[in-house]
Amino acid sequence: MTTYAALLRGINVGGSRKLPMADLRTLLAGLGHTGVRTYLQSGQAVFTAGRGDEESLAAELTRAIEERFGFTVDVLVRDHAYLRAVAEACPFPAAELEARQLHVTYFSAPAGPERFAEIDQAAFLPEEFRLGDRALYLYAPDGLGRSKLAEALSRPRVTKGLIATTRNWNTVVKLVELTGP
Numbered sequence: 001m002t003t004y005a006a007l008l009r010g011i012n013v014g015g016s017r018k019l020p021m022a023d024l025r026t027l028l029a030g031l032g033h034t035g036v037r038t039y040l041q042s043g044q045a046v047f048t049a050g051r052g053d054e055e056s057l058a059a060e061l062t063r064a065i066e067e068r069f070g071f072t073v074d075v076l077v078r079d080h081a082y083l084r085a086v087a088e089a090c091p092f093p094a095a096e097l098e099a100r101q102l103h104v105t106y107f108s109a110p111a112g113p114e115r116f117a118e119i120d121q122a123a124f125l126p127e128e129f130r131l132g133d134r135a136l137y138l139y140a141p142d143g144l145g146r147s148k149l150a151e152a153l154s155r156p157r158v159t160k161g162l163i164a165t166t167r168n169w170n171t172v173v174k175l176v177e178l179t180g181p
Contacts, residue, residue, distance in 0.1 A: 001050045002079050003179045008043030009074040009165040017071055046178045074163040076106050080179035087176050091130040092139045099170040100143045105136040108163035124149040
């Protein structure tokens with residue numbers, strides 16, 4: 001049995017893609033998963049599965065959401081070891097920053113530096129980003145909502161072919177905790 005976090009992209013943040021967390025918990029339990037919990041209203045669920053891998057579990061949940069709710073949601077599923085490794089590899093001094101200043105964008109596949117070559121990092125200072133294992137760390141001192149760098153990093157030509165979903169540092173740390181032993 002492995003404990004995973006499901007990261008749903010772009011739900012419950014306005015618009016028509018509303019997915020109540022109680023319904024998400026019921027859906028995951030109906031797929032045969034145990035220990036189902038959700039965190040916040042913005043699309044994080046934790047569950048234990050005895051079968052499958054990250055990609056197959058994400059595809060299964062994506063299909064189930066579409067069948068049950070009638071809309072498609074991008075889903076990433078990551079296990080505890082990966083989530084912990086991403087948190088531990090943070091290139092920024094997380095303990096010294098406010099959670100609203102530090103974010104991780106999780107990607108569905110590796111994203112090499114060539115994908116971000118057109119972004120002139122110096123033009124966005126003091127904002128910065130660094131790449132990790134299927135992840136991007138973003139330091140945005142004025143928060144994500146005001147970040148011009150975050151806007152540049154999320155352009156379709158930069159993220160083409162990837163599922164990308166961003167979480168603030170509090171959520172990054174909480175998901176490590178919730179998926180841990």
